[in-house]
Amino acid sequence: MFNRQIAALPVALALLLAACTPAPKGSAATQSASGAEQPQPGGTLTFIVNAEPPSFDGHRETTFALLHPIAPHYSTLYKFDPGDLTKVIPDVAAAMPEVSADKLSYTIKLRTDVKFHDGSKMTSDDIVATYQKIIFPPTGVLSPRAGAYAAVETITNPAPDSVVFKLKYPSASFGTNLASPWNFIYSAAKLKTDIHWYEKNIMGTGPFTYVSNTKGQDWVGKKFPDYFGKDKNGVQLPYLDGYKALIITDANAEVNAIRSKQAAIEFRGFTPQQRDTLSSALGTSLAIQEAPWICVNYIVPNTKKPPFDDVRVRQALTLAIDRYAGSTALQKITIVKDVGGLMRPKGPFAQADADLQKIAGFGTDGAANKAKAKQLLADAGQSNLTFKFLNRNITTPYEPVALFVLDQWKQIGINATHDVKETSAYQADLRAGNFEVALDFNCDFLDEPDLQLAKFWSASGLGKGLNFAYYDDATLDKMIDGQSRETDPAKRKALVADIEKYAMDTKAYQYPVLWWYRIIPYLNTVRGWRIGSNHYTNQDLETVWLGK
Amino acid sequence: MRRYVAGRLLLMIPTLIGVAILTFVIMRAVPGDIVALKYAGSPVPQSIIDDERHQLGLDKPMWEQFTDWMGEIARFDLGTSLWTGHSVVEEIEVRFPLSLELAIIATLLAVLIAIPLGVVAAVKQDTWVDYAIRLFSIGGLAMPSFWIGLLMVLATITFFGWAPPLVFTAITEDPIANLSQMILPALSVGYRYSAVSMRMTRSTVLEVLREDYVRTARAKGVSESVVVMRHALRNALLPVITVVSLEFAFLIGGLVVTEQVFNLNGIGKLLVDAVAHRDYTLIQALVLLLAAVFVIINFVVDMVYVVLDPRIRYS
Numbered sequence: 001m002f003n004r005q006i007a008a009l010p011v012a013l014a015l016l017l018a019a020c021t022p023a024p025k026g027s028a029a030t031q032s033a034s035g036a037e038q039p040q041p042g043g044t045l046t047f048i049v050n051a052e053p054p055s056f057d058g059h060r061e062t063t064f065a066l067l068h069p070i071a072p073h074y075s076t077l078y079k080f081d082p083g084d085l086t087k088v089i090p091d092v093a094a095a096m097p098e099v100s101a102d103k104l105s106y107t108i109k110l111r112t113d114v115k116f117h118d119g120s121k122m123t124s125d126d127i128v129a130t131y132q133k134i135i136f137p138p139t140g141v142l143s144p145r146a147g148a149y150a151a152v153e154t155i156t157n158p159a160p161d162s163v164v165f166k167l168k169y170p171s172a173s174f175g176t177n178l179a180s181p182w183n184f185i186y187s188a189a190k191l192k193t194d195i196h197w198y199e200k201n202i203m204g205t206g207p208f209t210y211v212s213n214t215k216g217q218d219w220v221g222k223k224f225p226d227y228f229g230k231d232k233n234g235v236q237l238p239y240l241d242g243y244k245a246l247i248i249t250d251a252n253a254e255v256n257a258i259r260s261k262q263a264a265i266e267f268r269g270f271t272p273q274q275r276d277t278l279s280s281a282l283g284t285s286l287a288i289q290e291a292p293w294i295c296v297n298y299i300v301p302n303t304k305k306p307p308f309d310d311v312r313v314r315q316a317l318t319l320a321i322d323r324y325a326g327s328t329a330l331q332k333i334t335i336v337k338d339v340g341g342l343m344r345p346k347g348p349f350a351q352a353d354a355d356l357q358k359i360a361g362f363g364t365d366g367a368a369n370k371a372k373a374k375q376l377l378a379d380a381g382q383s384n385l386t387f388k389f390l391n392r393n394i395t396t397p398y399e400p401v402a403l404f405v406l407d408q409w410k411q412i413g414i415n416a417t418h419d420v421k422e423t424s425a426y427q428a429d430l431r432a433g434n435f436e437v438a439l440d441f442n443c444d445f446l447d448e449p450d451l452q453l454a455k456f457w458s459a460s461g462l463g464k465g466l467n468f469a470y471y472d473d474a475t476l477d478k479m480i481d482g483q484s485r486e487t488d489p490a491k492r493k494a495l496v497a498d499i500e501k502y503a504m505d506t507k508a509y510q511y512p513v514l515w516w517y518r519i520i521p522y523l524n525t526v527r528g529w530r531i532g533s534n535h536y537t538n539q540d541l542e543t544v545w546l547g548k
Numbered sequence: 549m550r551r552y553v554a555g556r557l558l559l560m561i562p563t564l565i566g567v568a569i570l571t572f573v574i575m576r577a578v579p580g581d582i583v584a585l586k587y588a589g590s591p592v593p594q595s596i597i598d599d600e601r602h603q604l605g606l607d608k609p610m611w612e613q614f615t616d617w618m619g620e621i622a623r624f625d626l627g628t629s630l631w632t633g634h635s636v637v638e639e640i641e642v643r644f645p646l647s648l649e650l651a652i653i654a655t656l657l658a659v660l661i662a663i664p665l666g667v668v669a670a671v672k673q674d675t676w677v678d679y680a681i682r683l684f685s686i687g688g689l690a691m692p693s694f695w696i697g698l699l700m701v702l703a704t705i706t707f708f709g710w711a712p713p714l715v716f717t718a719i720t721e722d723p724i725a726n727l728s729q730m731i732l733p734a735l736s737v738g739y740r741y742s743a744v745s746m747r748m749t750r751s752t753v754l755e756v757l758r759e760d761y762v763r764t765a766r767a768k769g770v771s772e773s774v775v776v777m778r779h780a781l782r783n784a785l786l787p788v789i790t791v792v793s794l795e796f797a798f799l800i801g802g803l804v805v806t807e808q809v810f811n812l813n814g815i816g817k818l819l820v821d822a823v824a825h826r827d828y829t830l831i832q833a834l835v836l837l838l839a840a841v842f843v844i845i846n847f848v849v850d851m852v853y854v855v856l857d858p859r860i861r862y863s
Contacts (some may be wrong), residue, residue, distance in 0.1 A: 052821070054586060055633050062590035142600055143856030144592040199633055215632070215812040216716055216821070246714050249821070252807035253714075257700055257811070260711035281705075392588075424826050427588045431597075441589050454591035465594030509837045 039231070039528055043546035045243045047267035048254050052216060052247055059134050060142050062534050067181055068267055069219035069245035071539040072238075074115070074184035074204035077127065078107065079139040084544045085532035088179045092122060092205060093229075094161070097178070102182035103487055108178075110161045114228045116187050118200075124157035129188035131155045131165075133195065141195055145223035147462070148177050148450065153434040166296040172487050179444055181537045193237045197437055207238035207542045219245040229542055238546035239528065258282075258452050259521065265300040265522035266548075268535045269293070269409040271335055278521045285522040292337070292343050293516035295443035297401050297454075300510045303471045308387075314508035317437065318361030319373035320412045325366060325405050327514055334397040337517035342456070343407070344533065345515055347447040348489075351497050360505040373412045386432055388419040389439035392426040402439050430468045440468055445536035449496045453509070454481050467508045473516050476503060555851070560843050567814070568621070571832050572614055581606055582630045582826040604630050610634035617832065619778040626836075627829040631822070636833040639818065646716050647814040648738070653730055655693065657738030657791060658745055663781075664789075665742075666749025673754060688743025694695035694805035704732070710714060714811050733810045737803060741795050748791050752784035759783075785856060790849060797845045801838040 029077050058066060058074065081087040090096065094109040114122040139145040141367035151171035156164050167174060171367050184207055190197045202210035207229060208221035222242040231236035253464055255274050257263040261280050270278075278286055301317060302307035308314060323339040331337040338345035339357055356362050363369055367382070377383050388396075391402045402418055421429065427437050435456050444451040457463030457480060458472040479502065483495035504511040520531050528543040583600045588860050601607045605616065620627050624637040669681040702708050711730050717725040756762060763778050766772075804816040813836065822830040853860050 052632070054631050062587060062592060140599075140603065142596055142603070144587065144590065144596045147593060214716075214813070215634070215639055216818060217642070246811075247813075248714065248811050249817070251810040251812065252698065253809060255712055256705060257709050260709065261704050262711065262714050287852070423588055423824070424582075424585040425578070426580070427584035428580035431584055431594075442591065443589060451591065461592075465597055466591050 002460065005139060012513045021124075037547060038529065038543040039235070039239050039255055039543070040547065041235070041239045041545065042241050045240050045265075045526065045537045045541065045544060045546060047243065047245055048248050048257055048263045049188075049219070049245045049247055050247075050251075050266065050268065052249075052302050053077065055201055057185075057196075057199040058182045059130075060144070060199065061182075062144055064268055068540050069183075069213075069221075070202065071181060071209040072243060072541045073210055074131050074201050074540070075114065075204040076179065076183050079181070079540070080532065080536050080537045082530060083529070085530060085538055088176055089181075092127075092185055096177065097165075099175075099299045099309070103317075104167045106165040106174070106178075107166070108163045111228055112484065113162050114206050115139065115226045117224055118187075119226070120187065120189070120484055121528075122185065122187075122205050123160040124163045125160070125188040126155045126185055127163045127189045127214045128155050130183065130186045131163075133186070133191060134183060135547060138195060141214065144437040145180065145182060147454075148180070149174070159399075170485060170487050171491055172489075173390065173448050175320060176233055176446055176448060177533070179446075202309075202398075206540055208240075208243060211242070217247055219247070231543065237545070238542050243541055247359055248481045259389045259519070260521060261285075261380060264526045265520065267520065267539065268488050269335060269518045270521055272332060272519065275519050275521045277388035282523070285524060286521055287506050287526070288519070290517065290519050291531045292344060292346065292533050293335070293443075293518040294347070294445070294447060294534045295516035296340070296344075296441065296512045297336070297397065297516075298440040298442065298510045298512055300440045300477050301467050301508075302433060302436055302438070303509065304433055306379060307382050307385065308433065308436065310380050310382075311506075312376040313504070315360050315383055315410065316376040316380070316382075316510045317409065318372040318508055319369045319468055320414070321361055321405060321408045322366030322369065323362065323514060324364055326408070328403075330514060331406055331517065332401055335516050335519065336397050336401060336514035340454055340512060340515045341504060342450075342512065343449065343496060343500070344447050346532070349449055349452075349493050350446060351500065355497065356500075360499055361511060362504075370412050371442070376416075377412065378515065383413060384415070385413070387417075387436040390419045390421065390426060390429055390435040392423045392439075393420050394423065396518065398441075399437060405439070405513060419491065431465065431469075433470055439513075440469060443516075445534045447533070449480075451493070453483075453496075453499065456480060456499070471507070471509055473507065476507070552573070553851075554849055560847070561842055562688050562838075563793040564836060564839055568618075568832065569837055571835040572828075573618065575826070575831055576610055576826055578826070580826060582828070585824075585826055586631075612846055617829070621836075626833040629822075629827055629830045631825045631827045633829070636830050637846070639830060640815070640833065640837065643813055643815050643818050645718065646812060647800050647816065649726075650730060650734060650803065650812065650814065653734040653794065654741055654799055655796045656736040657734055658742035658795070661738070661742035662745035667753055667776060667781060668727075669746070669750040670753035672755065672836055678750075681750075681807075685743040687744040688739045688741075689747070691740070692805070693736045693740040693803075693818055694809050696739060696808045697733055697806050699808075700732045700736055712810055716813055729812075733803075733806055733812060737799065741799070744795065745788055749784065749788050752787050753780055754779045756784045782856065787852060789852060789856070793845050793849045794842075797838075797842045800841055801834065823825065 054064040211220040343349035459467040719726040
């Protein structure tokens with residue numbers, strides 16, 4: 001039929017990821033625990049989620065507050081290896097996909113031992129129904145990530161244990177997008193009865209079954225005895241008997257919950273101060289894991305509003321920011337650390353430091369950059385530039401990041417005022433273009449240019465509702481599309497570097513301040529969980545266990 | 549009297565309708581909506597935002613949204629939460645017992661502290677006892693209850709490695725677990741609340757002690773304890789009851805920060821989350837509920853006045 005290549009794209013990407021991603025930083029307690037000990041079955045893991053999930057439908061929502069309590073109920077087609085989060089592995093798939101020579105067809109064999117929590121057997125019908133809902137949602141069904149699968153033409157199931165995705169054009173990100181943590185496998189029968197059934201109900205094939213949810217308080221799951229997963233020694237997974245997710249929205253209450261050992265871990269992240277408080281209170285009972293985070297704050301000048309339609313002004317704004325000094329200062333007080341471009345620093349698509357430093361605003365000579373910024377403002381007739389800098393009223397890390405940026409701008413004579421708004425009002429202003437310069441942000445589950453560049457498409461095209469700099473640029477659109485279709489990782493990386501130079505320097509449309517840094521302090525009884533560069537994946541708790 | 553009671557009950561309806569209209573308009577005047585908030589920071593295309601607004605009815609004209617909501621209210625349907633998609637009644641009934649219990653315990657503590665100390669302070673006016681009690685009450689007024697709560701939690705964690713349980717257990721299920729969770733928040737709230745009532749008790753008792761009928765009672769040789777307890781305190785209680793009842797109504801929905809500090813899943817926290825999410829239906833229902841609580845408590849207090857003071861007669 002077609003020339004099959006086993007898992008060409010995901011494997012290539014996984015190798016690249018493995019080569020480029022630094023190992024997470026962890027305390028001695030953590031590393032010995034995860035490395036040498038034999039997992040012990042039993043026990044209930046209590047963890048914190050600091051927000052309440054909206055609906056229960058992973059296909060529909062975009063918040064980690066859904067994934068942390070609900071992901072343990074579901075499987076996905078592929079997932080990230082809990083032991084090596086840079087590697088994609090099969091979940092309900094039996095193997096990595098077989099990719100045709102023209103890279104337009106992905107054939108996926110499925111496991112035949114997967115059961116839903118109601119005892120029914122999972123077949124390819126369920127996979128097709130799931131992905132039809134995600135990629136081709138019927139009227140009235142919301143699927144915010146459908147665009148990530150724009151390359152898909154059809155999904156078919158030639159056999160009960162086989163699914164075929166046919167693409168319209170080769171897509172570099174399609175393979176890894178099949179490991180999206182949001183793509184819970186749903187029952188075709190349930191979806192047929194009511195396409196909205198999963199918005200209020202839970203029934204998956206994951207390691208834990210649903211027990212209860214007390215609104216605003218907790219979410220409880222228990223081990224699914226017929227779960228298909230086994231560890232490398234053939235031991236039935238999951239190890240835990242169950243879990244309880246406590247919904248705690250106050251930062252002090254979160255710290256107190258861990259300090260009093262009523263909760264063992266919070267999977268999103270704490271600030272350096274919270275980590276230090278817990279560390280001094282709990283001593284050796286505490287383990288800490290830290291890792292770079294695929295989250296970043298952008299400076300977004302509204303190109304529809306003069307003088308920000310002038311590239312010289314936009315370049316001056318980025319040149320004025322000494323990101324290296326900012327990193328040194330801010331990493332002590334908030335959750336930012338690394339200097340990087342549009343791709344996560346030291347990630348698989350990141351430029352080498354030497355290349356990044358050639359981009360406006362990323363050079364290490366802060367004084368020279370500021371002098372150049374002043375000159376650009378003078379050339380643009382904006383030496384006394386005054387504007388409002390829109391920000392949201394969230395302390396970590398928005399406020400300290402914004403204060404740092406405001407100070408940097410002040411040093412070149414810009415008089416910017418901090419316009420802090422509650423999140424909903426802030427979002428309304430962003431979406432209405434009712435601002436001059438804003439601090440935007442982005443978080444993703446994967447180092448993937450298609451995801452990280454989503455906000456860079458033309459505002460009246462694919463970037464509608466995403467690109468708050470409000471420019472239209474056919475050249476940039478073509479560049480983004482080009483990298484998306486390039487399936488050779490090295491060539492793609494070079495194309496992404498060109499985009500960074502063009503978007504952050506030549507046009508200076510929008511640019512990062514600092515990338516976030518994830519800090520997870522937790523009770524050292526929690527074993528078998530490893531931090532990744534995002535807070536979305538690795539949340540099915542399949543391999544987590546509780547030590548002494 | 550019956551006519552008066554019926555009139556008061558009927559007056560509740562326009563009051564609550566007025567509250568409903570105000571809440572509806574004010575919430576929609578605030579920029580932003582639930583959909584913009586829900587997808588904040590997520591690379592979600594505008595078409596999804598528009599579709600969700602349409603599904604939630606947020607693209608309808610404001611008057612149509614209002615008549616829809618009023619129609620639901622007329623059918624005793626408070627609607628569904630825009631955030632969770634679950635019924636508003638379901639959202640409230642999970643939280644209401646906790647808030648009610650906390651309000652009751654805090655009120656009991658406050659009354660038990662405030663009235664005896666307030667009376668003693670009045671009787672021992674300008675002595676060291678009065679000064680000590682006034683210092684105690686001013687401390688309660690000066691320190692926010694959430695801050696006292698925060699200190700209490702830190703102290704119990706630091707010295708005993710213990711913090712109140714984070715999950716609510718009904719008192720009927722396990723009284724010990726329930727009280728373990730409620731006692732610190734009730735103490736922190738009750739202390740502040742007692743300070744207000746204590747000041748009120750002291751000043752009203754002082755005022756009553758100077759009345760002619762108290763002097764008459766003393767002249768007749770009635771013992772001081774009977775003078776204070778029977779003649780002074782009963783008459784001094786009316787304003788205290790007003791303060792206590794209004795505070796009680798406030799406690800049901802107003803303990804936002806205290807609920808956050810102790811991670812109590814109560815009505816105050818729900819209301820703040822609903823406002824933060826721009827969950828219009830939930831906000832409207834909660835404000836109506838809290839307004840109803842205030843209106844009913846005020847009504848009950850007015851009726852209690854009649855029992856406590858035979859001179860009061862409504863007509």
